Amino acid sequence: MTGPPAPVGLHVLADLDRIDPAVLDDAAGLRTALADALTAAGATVRQVVAEAFEPHGVTVVALLSESHASVHTWPEHGRALVDVFTCGDAADPERAVALLATALGGTVRESRTEARGGTPPVREPIAPGLTRVWDVERPVHRETTPYQRILIAGTAHGVTLFCDDERQSAESTQLVYHEALFVPAALLARDRARVLVIGSSEGVVSELALACGAGHVDHVDLDAAAVRACATHLPYGYDEKALAAAEAHDGPVHVHYADGLQWVRGEGPRYDVIVVDLPDERPDEPDNQLNRLYGRDFLADCRDRLAPGGVVVSQAGNPALWRDATLRAAWARFHEVFGDVVYVGSDEHEWSFLLGRAAGDDAVERMRAALPGLPYRPLSVDDEFLRSRTVPPRRLRTR
Template identity: 25%
Template sequence: MQGLHLTADLYGCRCETALMTDAVALADMCRRAVQASGLTLVDEKYHTFPEWQGQPGGVTGAVLLAESHLALHTWPERAGVTLDVYVCNFSTDNSAKAERLLNDLMATFAPQQCITNRILRGSRDPQSQSDELLLEWLNDHSAFGFKATRRLETMRTRYQQLEVFETPQWGRLLRLDGRYMTSERDEFFYHEPMVHVAAIAHEQPRTVLVVGGGDGGSAEEMFKHPSVQRLVLAELDGDVVDMARKYLPSIHHGSLDDPRLELRIGDGAAYVAEQASRSDGDRFDVVVLDLTDPDTPAQQLYTREFFAQVRQLLRPGGAITLHISSPIFTPERVRQLMAALRSVFGIVRPFGLYVPLYGTYWGMACASDTLDPAALEPAEVERRLAERGIAGLRYYNGEVHRALFALPNYYRELVQG
């Protein structure tokens, strides 16, 4: 059944000694805490363990609640306590009561250190797996998440785990290998700067390469520039494109079936290498690297060697644009990517913005030998947007274009050449 499961491991407890060794005292304290929380005690059982090597034994307690249970065990020789509170939320939401019970118990035991976990158990609707908490790890020490109301799709493709969810916060959300890729309600935070920073700085982009981007969001933004005549979308995983067609039309807006789009399902790195090796290979005004993170199957597309091959595909005045991860949670990755870009291109402009779905300030970059988007004034950006008939953008405008390159000091220090 759907519910909330709370655990806590307490160390260095500074409570009364009796609470660690006396089952009667411990039971009395637990009864008061359960009553104060508003939960309903049905039955209880406590057991005191015998002394061991001259040390008093601990106490194990189990409290049967109408809403589920409380379990705890004391370790007097370590001044430690383990707590376990679980409540069912099927008929009513008991989460706040469970939180209060755990907090009251922790306050009574007064630990110097504690480790807590909160687990959402089960679902109100097992068929849809609603109320699932979706967590993503930003690094080894940090995670954040959103609640899903319905799991729409789960599949293991040839390359990765693909999931599509319905969420209260973001509408439909695409996740690959446990990492958020895009969502209906926040995709413009990512796709608009990723595309328009380079495209608006270019005098007249006609040919475009998008590597990755199987959701169609980058292609949709690029097609807003009327000069675009051809867009090659090189996506490794065809299942991503299929799922985007099925579930994410509000992101791609039909761009995946635009006659100007050439869809190439396969290895983007192999396509770029092949075109770079040919004197008559494809050449582009803008290349968008709309990829998963560097520690995924896209890893080889973040190397100096790949950037050098992409450079060979650029027409005079061309540029590439890409995300470079989070300067907050993966600073060393950002530093390495900037170094690799600068070793290939004459002009590299890092920029950044907060992306809600990613839960953090996010780094991006535009690289070229001749095109410098940071030199474009806000008024000129607005003039070009109007001239090209680009309206209805939700994030990007002339002032934002300039502001994207105004880096916080910590980010500036990280990326300075």
């Protein structure tokens, strides 16, 4: 016999900053601002109580039909800590927080959303008119960073990382993906002593680089919160101890929370392998910061930071005919920038990668010859993989 459905809600915890101290000491104004923000976000406000403290500070609590909300202020710091918990679909707690920040004249310094009691399915956009639905068995972590929305949850593929509702990696398939991304590039490069990783917040590529013989890895990622969430909640890649050491530059991996575009521009160390592992390009979102790291100029900057015989590899999209626009665009740009371009299709069929280097010997034969001497033994890349998965789709070969 099936019991009643479990309660399902979203709990937003937010830190608001840069607020006028007088606003944060105005109990009546805070009551009104909170009630108005909640109502505009779809919640039903039943009661609001406020308590002012000496010498300063106010606590406001709202009882909602959907659950509750509260505000706690520190006027001396210009900050307010807010939580909004709503059940059901009528109210949007994230919108309530945003509206409250605007009403108080402040900014959202940090916001985290936790699923309570259950999580609705993730609807992943695949292509225009197509959506894939992921049933979420066990929510682990949910957070809105300054750059993206993160969900780490149990799915049929194990613990899975979603960014902005797009699956980035999953426990059961991530090694197949990351080996296809990194191992061919490591085999093709003349050396692999120094590696640069841009993106790839899970940390798996950094670990593969060390296993393949790298002596130093610079890992550059713009989103510190995403990297730390992955280390805390994913069963692969960095763990918290390894990430702490990498952040402290204590060991061969150095994590830098910086803009990859700026990192490769201009002078700096030369790298044997540069890995660009990011979510797909967003041509329908011209202002999306990801697009900068897919452009021709960025690839040229990466090329110019290579050591002699070095290789750039980038996640390049999906080879399926009905969703290969980013792959075709990347293929054209790589050929504008590099003398030799190599295609690698992952056994995790959703993904393909492009390798760029100066013109040289036969790339596939070079990789096959280097494979037996690689210190790391790949589980999904072997000689037959290198022969078969390096053949581009015909529509790329005939361009």
